[in-house]
Amino acid sequence: MNILLKSAKIVCPDNKGLHLKKRDILIKKGIIDKIGVSLEAPSNVKVVEKDNLHVSLGWFDSSVSFGEPGFEERETIANGLFTAGKSGFTDIVLNPNTNPVPDTSSDIVFLKERGKGKATQVHPIGSLTKNSDGVDLAELYDMKNAGAVAFYDFKKQIANPNLLKIALLYAQNFNGLVHSFPQDNNIKGKGVVNEGEISTMLGLKGIPALAEELQVARDLFILEYAGGKLHIPTISSAGSVKLIAEAKKKGLDVTCSTAVHNLFFSDETLKGFDSNFKVSPPLRAKSDCKALIKGVKNGTIDFVTSDHIPLDVEHKRVEFDNAKSGSIGLESAFGALNTLFEIEETIRLLTKGRDRYHIEEPQFTEGSKACFTLFDPEQTYTFEVKDILSTSKNSMFIGTSLKGKVYGIINNGQSNL
Incomplete structure (x- = not known):
């Protein structure tokens, strides 16, 4: 070339x-x-x-989902990597939410082989527990040797605090990175949107910010006790930003991310009952959006991710309560971030994060x-279905000026x- x-x-x-x-x-x-x-x-x-x-140097995304194996109708690895490349991403971290989930070294090898030789490079995460059931730890060391960059039960609470403690202690032996999704399911209950004025007005069951902040606080206490490396993906509340800022002041080895859509949209967009806006964690109040943006600017929030989750129409074109959570975001990530931030800040956000996953940093020399x-960076447009390259079309940015x-x-x- x-x-x-x-x-x-x-x-x-x-x-x-x-x-x-x-x-x-x-x-x-x-x-x-x-x-x-x-x-x-x-x-x-x-x-x-x-x-x-x-x-600029190639962009990096720390939370991307496809469908292969098991959900190829949502997205294959080949088309997913093509979409990521056309969206500007040269490296993506692949979430373990396939069927079966990647919980062995052979699963990691399969994912890396499927992504081999593409312009966009794939870096798979292995499941933290067997079958992501939250009971027994998976083959963490073997998966690390096979190329897994971290361990995560995708969008699932680690309900057993002792399991998180053991994972953090064990992963220290090989410098492994543990992810813990910030949500207490008992507090969440049957909630589907942020608990507040909007959920009350719409008659939808709410998920209080407490469900996230309680889990974050618990995980940080365990990290302080056990040591190790912890990443808290896709935080959404002002309280979580505050808790993580305090933990960093203590010197804890913790990083966190937030999704582009949690910066861009508040729960006010739910008034149309469009299930594309149903995500996990949920879109929260405008005050949370402001706190997240401030956290991004001051470095409390380490990475911003597309949190790209393709879902077929059968799981989205249903009643809001019954729809699956998730929105695609690769194609709109740059336009959304560049609308919120100056171009230099946007590029800084899009190029940082590789070091946390021990991925080689590119150089401009x-x-x-x-x-x-x-x-x-100057072209403005309205994001439409024609701009979507993903097999699934579940984007909350459709009709948005970017x-x-x-x-x-x-x-x-x-x-x-």
């Missing part, structure tokens, strides 16, 4: 020499050969010129592997431009 990017504005805040400079970038056989003001295209080199072309995302379009990626010796 030989490519010459012409007049690309580089967005790389960590590289002061190149940040916000327009440069030509020559890539030969997947390696950055030259970066210069005006480079001539050698023979057998594809020249790429785009309107308002910007380039000559001689390094080319790992780039190409985009136009800012920023992705051209594609260059990574792993390939491009999809």
Whole structure:
């Protein structure tokens, strides 16, 4: 793969020499050969010129779900990685919510083999417990050796506090990262949306922020006792931000993420009873959105994720109470973040997180592997079904005005431009 990017504005805040400079970038056989003001295209080199072309290091998403194996009608690994690449992501962490769940080393090998040779690289998470049943720990060490980057019972509460304690203690032997979903099911009960004025008005059962914050507080106490590395995915409440900020001040090894949609939408969007807005954790009040955005800006919240969850129409086009939770988000992630934040902050959020999962960090230097995302940060548009590349179409962003379009990626010796 030989490519010459012409007049690309580089967005790389960590590289002061190149940040916000327009440069030509020559890539030969997947390696950055030259970066210069005006480079001539050698023979057998594809020249790429785009309107308002910007380039950054490749983007990373810490929470992506597909369907294969078991739910291929929702999304295959091949089409999922194609969608991720066209959405600007060069690396994605794959959630363990398939059928069967990946709870052995052979399952991890299967997922890595299915994603091998693609422009977007897949990094699978292994199930924390066997069959994600929350009873016995899965083969954590073997899965780590096979390539699992963390361990997680996807969107399921670790109900047994001793299980979390043992997992944190055991994973320290091989520097493993444990995920714990922030939700107490006993407090959640049969709730489907955020508990508050909107849920009361709509007559829908509520999930109080207490259900999340109680679990977060418990997990942080266990982490303080046991040690280890803990990641709390997709927090949604102001109280959770405060609890995690206090834990970090204590020096605990904890990170957390929030979903783009929990920053962008509040529970007021539920007034239309559109099941695409049913997610877990739920969309919360505007005050929570503000607290989450503040937490992102001050670094309390480590990563922002698309929390991409494809679901077939049979699980979404039903009564709100009966619909499954989840929204796709890869295709809209950049446009939504770029609408909320300045472009430099947006790129910072989209490129951070790899180190937590021990994934190689790309570099913007000559001689390094080319790992780039190409985009136009100024283009505004209304997100429509035609913008969705996923097999499933359950996006809450349909009809929303967004800012920023992705051209594609260059990574792993390939491009999809």
